[in-house]
Amino acid sequence: MELCSDGAVEDKLRSIGRGIPPAQRVLFSMQASRGLEYLHSKICIHRDLATRNCLLHGSVLKLADFGMCRATTCYKIDLTKPQNVRWLAPEVWKTAETKFNTDVYAFAITLWELFEIPYRTPYQEWPAYTVKERVMGGYRLQTPKEMPEAVMTLMKSCWDHDPDRRPIASEIRKQLEVINLAFNDDDNLPTGRFDVVEKDPKSATLTARSEGGKSFMGLPRAL
Incomplete structure (x- = not known):
């Protein structure tokens, strides 16, 4: 088993806060999406995705805690037992089924955790039963103030009330790779802050665009 010497991401978010x-x-978001894509490619549902279950080794984030992971595309749960309500997709309360798209919903909450400054537990002001009722009714967390618009758009698509409208893990990874290239150094690309990722249906590309309107790049969506 690999040693991740720098602990859980949640602990780092709590202790350092604005220092990240x-x-x-x-970058953490992109790395988490790669882990989720790999897990789903192996026909496994994580079922407990959250920053507390993401570990760090230096600047590398890795998914962890596979105790609830199941090698299937659909896993029935017992709703009479305690659940991680704050990360649980609303449809699960009706179907008692966890699937790839319920992992995607949990990924959206994980994105929220990564950008909420200072860190706090999702819906921390509410008891679990209130979270359940409000989320089933369509309520979602307020967007973190410092979350880039492109990440916000992706997050909202991942927690769509209709599970069939949520992107799959590979699509999430592709979008976050484009966003990451706009934020982090790359040997062949300029750097800087870009807040919008646009989809061009004619050319089938994703384009990162700055607030001033300058195009950063276009990448085939199939990459």
Whole structure:
């Protein structure tokens, strides 16, 4: 088993807070999406995705805590037992089923955790039963003030009330790779802050665009 010597991401977010720059948070998001894509490619549902279950080794984030992971595309749960309500997709309360798209919902909450400054537990002001009722009714967390618009758009698509409208893990990873390139150094690309990722249906590209309107790059969505 690999040793991740720098502990859980949640602990780092709590202890350092604003000391983690936006570019690092974007990088963590991308790394988490790669882990989720790999897990889903192996036909496994994580079922407990959250920053507390993401570990760090230096600047590398890795998914961890696979105690609830199941090698299937659909896993029935017992709703009479305690659940991680704050990360649980609303449809699970009706179907009692966890799937890839319920992991995607949890990924959205994980994105929220990564950008909420100072860190706090999702819906921390509410008891679990209130979270359940409000989320089932369509309520979602307020967007973190320092979350880039492109990440916000992705987050909202991941927690869509309709599970069939949520992106799959590979699509999430592709979008976050584009966003990460806009935030972090690359040998062949300029750097800087870009807040919007646009989809061009004609050319099938993703483009990172600055607030001033300058295009950063276009990448095939199939990459």
